[in-house]
Amino acid sequence: MVARLKAFADKYTERFISRKFLAWLTATGLCAYGTVTSDNWTAITLAYIGTQALVDMAVKWKHGPSDA
Numbered sequence: 061m062v063a064r065l066k067a068f069a070d071k072y073t074e075r076f077i078s079r080k081f082l083a084w085l086t087a088t089g090l091c092a093y094g095t096v097t098s099d100n101w102t103a104i105t106l107a108y109i110g111t112q113a114l115v116d117m118a119v120k121w122k123h124g125p126s127d128a
Contacts (some may be wrong), residue, residue, distance in 0.1 A: 083104065084109075087105050088101065
């Protein structure tokens with residue numbers, strides 16, 4: 061049940077909102093709520109964007125640029 065829900069959420073999340081933006085939005089919400097400090101917000105956002113950029117670069121390098 062959880063796997064199907066996660067697959068559904070991932071499918072529509074990727075379609076409508078990039079994961080980078082979703083990570084930034086989550087960190088921003090937690091910062092506004094007071095759960096995350098501004099320093100942690102910066103670290104979370106930069107870490108995710110940096111690692112996602114490396115993954116994207118590796119995929120392009122291995123498979124070439126996508127035509128989509």
